[in-house]
Amino acid sequence: MGLLRLAVLGTPVVFHDGTRLTFALRKAQALLIYLAVEGGMHSRNKLTALLWPDSEPRDARRSLRNGVRTLRSVLSDASTSPHTHLISEGDLLGLNRQAPLELDLDVVQQVYQQALRLSTAPPHSQEAIPIENLQHALTLVRGPFLDGFWLGEETPFDEWVLQQQRQWHMRLQVLYDRLSCWQEAAGELEQSKATLTSWLAIDPLSEEAARRLMRLHLAVGDATAAWQVYSALRSRLAQKLRIKPSPETVALADRIRANATSRRGEPAASPAASQPPGELVARLIGRASAFSQLVARYQQLRQGQAQGVLVVGEAGVGKTRLAHEFVSWARAHGADVLIGHAFEMRGHLPYQPLIEALRERLEGENAPEDLLEDLWLAELSRLLPELRVRYRDLTSPAGDELMARMRQVVLIELGEARRQVLSQRAAGRIESEAIKFPNEQPTLSRPERAGLSLAPARRAPMPTRSTQQKSEGLLWPLSFQGDSYASAAN
Secondary structure (H helix, E strand, C coil): CCCEEEECECCCEEEECCEECCCCCHHHHHHHHHHHHHCCEEEHHHHHHHHCCCCCHHHHHHHHHHHHHHHHHHCCCCCCCCCCCEEEECCEEEECCCCCEEEHHHHHHHHHHHHHCCCCCCCCCCCCCCHHHHHHHHHCCCCCECCCCCCCCCCHHHHHHHHHHHHHHHHHHHHHHHHHHHHHHCCCHHHHHHHHHHHHHHCCCCHHHHHHHHHHHHHCCCHHHHHHHHHHHHHHHHHHHCCCCCHHHHHHHHHHHHHHHHHHHCCCCCHHHHCCHHHCCCCCCCCHHHHHHHHHHHHHHHCCCCCCCCCCCCCCCCHHHHHHHHHHHHHHCCCCCCCCCCCCCCCCCCCHHHHHHHHHHHHCCCCHHHCCCHHHHHHHCCCCCHHHHHCCCCCCCHHHHHHHHHHHHHHHHHHHHHHHHHHHHHCCCCCCCCECCCCCCCCCCCHHHHCCCCCCCCCCECCCECCCCCECCECCCCCCECHHHHHHHC
8 A cells, every 4th residue: 555645735735655646526635635634533424514515415425425436546445455545434434544644734743742842942952852853844834724725615624724724824833933043043044044934935924024034134234135025025014904014013124224324324345344244254153052142141131131241262263253143133133232342452441342332332323312311421421521522511420520529628728738838837847848849840649649549630740748747737648630739739
């Protein structure tokens, strides 16, 4: 007995012993498909009501017998052996599950049950559901369930087809979603794009699949392809449903348009420099595990859990490439990414990574004041002095006011101390060399000795005391620098 193979995800195809079968009666093919998909044994009354609901019972029975005769003929199954494909037990009909039978739905259903037990994150145990099995199951999908196969008589069979289409549509969505997510998390962006393209082929109106595909195109720097996906989706929604894309999809399209506009406005660069990170030299190879870990941390971050990741390794192993790929992926998913660089060599500004990250972020805004209130812009001006040029009405940071008051107090104390020292010197009670106030101002001593960390002005340093002597309870261990101190001392 030959193998009976049915493929029903798409236009129905039936093979027996390697030969594709054709059916003289369409309802005979419908009967075979129904028995294969539903399994088990079914009463003849049920089958006649399913396929010939408008016929008289006697005529319906006759039609069913003709259908069974046709099936036995095409399956070369005229014997009554228990090993035949089509079996009859009294008033019941069904397919013999002991006979060799392959149904594409069985393969997809098995993988679907396994996928339901896993989240959209990559499975840690490949034994749970090998991705190859999922990929193989989806290669069996050629379209919707029984695509284009109808009896056209408003029969219960057509209603059953609609029900099955909805059911399998939902299951296939889960499988495409899981596979594309796992591929994307593993850094296999090209494979993920192919999966999403297949998803859209069977569900052209899926905004979720379209958005995911748009983000992947954007992640590898192909804003044109991302926009084409959006345009095609918008046209299909308008033609089929007479609706517009959702606000989430429109917002993503706006970001794609802005990305393309910014690229056109950039100065010309060398071909190598202008290539997006995902297209440098070759696709990311051998970093699937590391990329997957970064994606997992990103997902935890989106759930409100702060994350910190340190990428370490020998020089030249691909740390920078991995970081660039992940940053492009995160940006395509709507993340606000700030980038700053730190170096081991000397000569760079303090807080350089923060300054670099914040400066690039604010320069990308037409109106940074829309992001932050004046209070916070004033605080940021400590690190980004250009903000005070751009916004001249910014108030001084809160700390600056405190420092100003401290300077005022210190200046008053210094002035009083100078008056007392000069008075005592005039009275001859301290050595004339103890404190020098020469016409030329000397080199400054370290301000931290005063217990203050002040930014040096390097223009009008304060005089210093050559020795520390205690006179009438006055101790001078301090040394300051700056215009205000110099003017007070002079």
